[in-house]
Amino acid sequence: MTRTPSVSPEFAAATGSHQWVDINDNHLAVEVLGPDDAPVIITHHGAPGLGSRAEPRASFGRLADEYRVVVFDARGSGQSEGKGILSHEQWAADIDALREWIGAEQIVMAGGSYGGFMTMEYALRYPDRVSALVLRDTSADNSNAHLARENALASDRVTIDMEKFDRIDLGRVRDDEDLKDCWREILPLYDFVYDPEAVERKVEATPYRFxxxxxAFSVNLPAYDLKPRLGEIVAPTLITVGRTDWITPVSCSQVIAELVPNSELVVFEKSGHSPQIEEAEAWTKTVREFLHRVSPPIR
Structure with missing residues (x-):
């Protein structure tokens, strides 16, 4: 079942065209890019309640000349409905329902940051459905939280209001405006090069769903730890990370690389949390070359 809402031309231009897809009793905003007969990549955005399909559309959309790329707003984020429990189990089930909807027996599963959490969760819950994984700036457990707090306190870029930091980090924001305010507080930490104007543009472009x-941060993450099971992932796995990533540092990616048997790690030296943006050409080349080896496009 699909339905098309009425949207203004300005909104459509800003968000990209999409369709509403009924997935497990929620209408999700979904976009499909690329050839109908190409291998399918489903990519999960980061930051529930802050992330949206815009980032994976911009980054993995570059691969839509050879791959069928599915991007979507996860349940409770962006434009999608948020009914039901927002657990990792449910989000993984939504991914698998999208896989079934697109008609793929197997997919390349990809995601950065929290989207990386869900990429690994999906691979462990639906191992037969995954042909390869692409991870970016992510962690296998919640140990990155204390590393991120240390990095925020040590930053010489800005002085962080740690009360706001703790509200967003612990999932205790009061409403969408409070989430926006707390997001503005920590955004200067993300990029390799700090640009206050770019930070403010990101603040205004973010869809807030507190x-x-x-x-995600008060219920899901305290118990999040996939390390004991990462050895079960047999699909080829590419792990990418920015050298100065403050929130999921390189050490987190190194742990994943040590535990996932068929994995490779690439560190981008001039990137923070977003090498897909800050070193876009090199990152895209790395991902494309990996996919050509493990899930070659149809020629």
Whole structure:
């Protein structure tokens, strides 16, 4: 079942065209890019309640000349509905329902930051459905939280209001405006080169859904730890990370690389949390070459 809402031309231009897809009793905003007969990549955005399909569309959309790329707003984020429990189990089930909807027996699963959490969760919950994984700036457990706090306190870029830091980090923001305010507080830490104007543009472009954010950070993450099971992932796995990533540092990616048997790690030396933006050409080349080896496009 699909339905098309009425949207203004300005909104459509800003968000990209999409369709509403009924996935597990929620209408999700979904975009499909690339050839109908190409291998399918489903990519999960980061930051529940802050992330949206815009980032994976911009980064993995570059591969749509050879791959069928599915990007979507996860349940509770962006434009999608947020009914039901916003658990990792449910989000993984939504991914698998999208796989079934697109008609793929197997997919390349990809995601950065929290989207990387869900990429690994999906691979462990639906191992037969995954042909390869692409991870970016992510972590196998919640140990990155204390590393991120240390990095925030040590930053010589800005002085962080740690009360706001703790509200967003622990999932205790009061409403969408409070989430926006706390997001503005920590955004200067993300990029390799700090640009205050770029930070403010990101603040204004972000879709805020505080309920999803709070659930993810107060309920899901305290118990999040995939390390004991990462050895079960047999699909070829590419792990990418920016050298100065403050929130999921290089050490987090190194742990994943040590535990996932068929994995490779690439560190981007002039990037923070977003090498897909800050070193876009090199990052895209790295991902494309990996995919050509493990899930070659149809020629």
């Amino acid at each position: 309920e999803a954010h709070n659930y």
